[in-house]
Amino acid sequence: MTKPIDEQLIDLLQTDARMSHSEMSRILERPRAVITNRLEALFESGTVTVIAGWNPEFLGIRQFAHVSVETSVSDDGLRQRLAGLDSTVFASVTSGNHDMVLDLRVADQNELYSVLATIREFPGVVALNTQLYIEVIGEALLPRGAMVKPERVDDIDRTIVQLLQVDGRASYQSLSDVVHISPGAVKKRLNLLLERNLVSIGAVVSNRSLIGRAAAGIGLNVSGDGASTIAALSEQPGIEFLARVIGRFDVLLTVTAETVDALSARLDTIRGLVGVNKMESWVHLRTLKERYPVSFGGPRPFSQG
Known part of the structure; x- marks a missing residue:
């Protein structure tokens, strides 16, 4: 069809x-x-947003975590406060054993512990369950491959990326009008940032319900290092996010489908893959935030010296 x-x-x-x-x-x-x-x-409609993002490594962001949040109340104010934390890049209201999931990105484990302590102090938060990301294999706004450290990144580069953080499909001419260099020079600079994996530009689907799509988060316990299972997962349709983690799971992923029935069938397929020992899933009911590290405002970039 x-x-x-x-x-x-x-x-x-x-x-x-x-x-x-x-x-x-x-x-x-x-x-x-x-x-x-x-x-x-x-x-x-906000269904899709195309934005640019700096490579987290370039910004000094080296610790990623997935946090499942159990709350004692159904409080949208609490959800919005958790989503509004600077370190929160993804927040979703979920079904299942937990009421909400967050993805956090910070500089290191000490900062992560501090953020988790802050979250635990929020009235209504009962418990957190944290997975540490070891490798993010598939995500719209993470560059593929190793980053090549630049000789320099100047104010023109920063401004180009800043504009693309608002509209990742902005024309070279419109970017040129702001930074006062030719469209060809803008294109050359942007291509260099992309080729060096300093920046990526991706399409983020934030409001799947408007196009009738269903999404589920999945945590897997797998045999051994999980390499063959991850390879098999990479070939499955509808996989929007895939990562290796340490915690109660070994692998985390997000899968989408056109209907709830199709989503259920995809979950059954994943459950039956060789190497999958146990699976837990939750449905993403409402995405509150999906925004990735995009500026030099808080995180520490590499020294340019």
């Missing part, structure tokens, strides 16, 4: 977040005007 056009567009954006309308029109064999109208609807 052919996917609806909105889902096809999201698939293309997740392949190349800055793909042109003309190229999408060619691939999908749909009029350019239709592509433009549907993209505008996706962006204006």
Whole structure:
């Protein structure tokens, strides 16, 4: 069955977040005007956001954690406060054994412990369960491959990325108008940042319900180092996030599907993969925040000396 056009567009954006309308029109064999109208609807509704992000390593952010939160009350104010923490890059209201999950990114384990202590002090927070990320294998806004440390990153580079943090599909001309260099020079600078894995530009799907998609988080306990299981997971459809962790799980992932029934079938497939010993899942009911480290405001970048 052919996917609806909105889902096809999201698939293309997740392949190349800055793909042109003309190229999408060619691939999908749909009029350019239709592509433009549907993209505008996706962006204006908040279903999809295309943004740039600095490599966390470049910002001095080296500790990632997934935190499941159990609360004693159903308090949206508490949820919003947890989502609003500077170190929170992802926050979702969930079903299952916990009421909410957070992804935290900080400089080191000492800072992580301090943030967790702060969260435990919030009225209504009963318990936390924390997994430490060892390797994030798949995520829209994490560069693939090793970072190449730059000789320098100047104010023009920072401004270009800052603008792309607001609109990751901003044209080279519009960026040029702000930084006062030619569009070609803007493109060259951005390509260099991307090639060196200092910056990535990705499509983040924040409001799946508007396009009828369901999403679940999954924690797996696996045999051995899990390499073969992770390889098998990488080939499964609908995997939006995949990571190795230390904690009550060995592998964490997010899987999406067009319907709840299709999501259930994908969970059954994952449960049956060779090497999977145990699986726990939770449904993402509402995403409160999905925003990744994007500025020099708090984190410490590399010394440019």
